[in-house]
Amino acid sequence: MSVKIPTPVPSEMSVYFMSDEEILANVGDRARSHRLAMNTTQEELAAHAGVSRSCVRSFERGDSISTGNMAKLLRSLRLLQQFYDSIPPVEVDMYKRIAEQVSARLRATRSRKKK
Numbered sequence: 001m002s003v004k005i006p007t008p009v010p011s012e013m014s015v016y017f018m019s020d021e022e023i024l025a026n027v028g029d030r031a032r033s034h035r036l037a038m039n040t041t042q043e044e045l046a047a048h049a050g051v052s053r054s055c056v057r058s059f060e061r062g063d064s065i066s067t068g069n070m071a072k073l074l075r076s077l078r079l080l081q082q083f084y085d086s087i088p089p090v091e092v093d094m095y096k097r098i099a100e101q102v103s104a105r106l107r108a109t110r111s112r113k114k115k
Contacts, residue, residue, distance in 0.1 A: 025062030032060040034077045049076040 015023060035045055035056075042060075046053045049072040059065050059073055074080040 028062040
């Protein structure tokens, strides 16, 4: 079964020309802006999220952190729903999938021994 990759719309196009480091730095800047708009310190956010202050600092700097810690921070910043909604579910046509499975090989054949 092949997965169709959606074509980015023009408003999202700029992210495809950014390096991973630039994207993480921009995400960190946005997270910092949200934290400051909530009038919350790094220490307060860390305590609320259940992570260390250095984790918050790393996230805001654009350094890599675990996805678990990112989810905790986004939840505390009230951004987890937007993040979750930004990745749409894959819609599967069950009839097409069943037809592909029927016609697909069910198992591999063993190599034959040469005599």
